[in-house]
Amino acid sequence: MLGDHDIRISYWKAWRSREVALDYAKGSCATSYKLLPDYLQRLVRANPGTLAEIHTIYDAGVGHRFKYMFLALGASIDGFSHMRNVIIIDGAHLRGKYAGCLLTASAQDGNYQVFPIAVGIVDGENDNAWEWFLKMLLQFITNEDNVVFISDRHSSIYKAISKVYPAAKHCACILHLKRNIQTYFKNKHLGYLVGKAARAFQLSEFYTTFNEIKNINPSCAEYLLDIGLEHWARAHCSGNRYNLMTSNVAETWNSVLRNAREYPILHLVEYIRSKLMKWYAERRDVTQHPNRMLTPRVTSIVEENFEISGGMLVCQINTGEFDVKDKDRISYHVNLHTKSCSCFSFQTLLIPCPHAIAAAIKEKSSIKSLVSNFYTMDTLVAAYAGNILPISSEVNPSIEGT
Incomplete structure (x- = not known):
């Protein structure tokens, strides 16, 4: 304001002005929650096979109050059947008036692109929220030993997967693990070696690198053993995580939604639907790759x-x-x-x-x-x-x- 209009205003006034402008453009957050059930019903009718669920809790002073929301579009559910059974799950904070957290489940398509499967809006990354979200996924992703989840090792995710998907494999994002190693043990080279060991295809290659970690810092090796080699080392994973060693797929999707995460809930959901509509149209167009068999x-x-x-x-x-x-x-x-x-x-x-x-x-x-x-x-x-x-x-x- 000072640079464009030569007017001095306080930070608080600037913030409130921004909030008023957003309310004018997108509607109020409270109104958005009221309109959400009707919007989801119509979205399901327009897109057969879509799973949309709102979970509420009863508050004696208020009545039924929003708690969780889940959405998996029918096209995403059908499309996942053509993916490898590796699901990357992650949470990102919402920045609107009522805060909360956006939970996502994504896969990677055959061209190594993000394939969003489902989203959830919850009160935070806690045990109950993640358990509810995974139970919703269970409706179309079965609990089988060929299913692999990749996450940032949030404790609530570990608990939820053990309850809802006991047969599935759970693997750690290597980037998050490396950051933890470098933070706890103050050694960047250890982080490099952990990444090298994690990506090894052969057991012999893994143990060569892991023994090097053990020689440099036995406490770090013990820390990695306590996590469980099957959770972070590809050579020890009894499932198949293919090339997916990090949760970058989920973080890329969260990055796409970065600005929309401050929208009222209805407009956030509509932004997600609109973005996926455009991606699907673009990615099914093979005319840009004529006569090509592989992606x-x-x-x-x-x-x-x-x-x-x-x-x-x-x-x-x-x-x-x-x-x-x-x-x-x-x-x-x-x-x-x-x-x-x-x-x-x-x-x-x-x-x-x-x-x-x-x-x-x-x-x-x-x-x-x-x-x-x-x-x-x-x-x-x-x-x-x-x-x-x-x-x-x-x-x-x-x-x-x-």
Whole structure:
């Protein structure tokens, strides 16, 4: 105000003016909560298969009061069936008048893009809120041992998963773990080694790095053992977290919603719906990638592995089986029939490693056929096949321009 209009006002007056402007543009927060049930009902009617739930509590002095909200659009539920069973869950603070927390569940599509599955709005990241959110997810993501959750190791998430998804695997975000290590033990190199050990595909590679951690700081090694190796080390995980070693997928989604997290609840939900509608339309459009079998991101990974495979020595063992020696003359056993390699990268990522590519070239097999269907353009299009429709403008005209 001082720079643009040469008027001095207090910080408090500037803040209140901003709040009034937001209320004028988006409506009041209190009114937004009142309109939410009707909005969600109409959203479900416009988008068949959508799960929308509001949980209230009774307050003797007020009546029924909002507690939790959950939303999973029908197109997202259908699309998740074309994803790998790795769900990244996270919470982010809301900055509106009534505060609260936005809980998200996301996956990663075959082009390594964020695929939002569901959102929840709760009073905070606590045991009850996370348990309620996961119970809502349980309606379409079953409790099976091939399901993997990745989180920032919030204690309430651990408790909720143990109750609601006891058969699923729970893995830690490596970035959060590294930050904790560097904070507690005041050693950046330890953080680097933890990341290296966590990403190792082979047990031998893991223990080489872990022993180095143990030699530098035995207390750090003990701390990591107490967490449970299966929670943070890929080589020890009994499930498959593929390339997903961090919760960056969820944090990217939270970043997209950063400004919207200060909107009244109704406009926040509508912003999410509108954003997903645009993403689905853009991502199902394959005309931008004509005649491409694999997704762009995975194509680049395969091309990079192809370059690395040059100069490897390949000897056939049996039909489809090969002994492949890299440039350091380290030997790897590749089986093209089972799509596996003794480096463990091939069967973990479901993308042929350089050793597998060298073997495929020797056998004159198609390299692309070794890539999992998760990473094909057909699967990507199928994941975004569903339409996300707006509610009709007659419902609430103030929402239409969001």
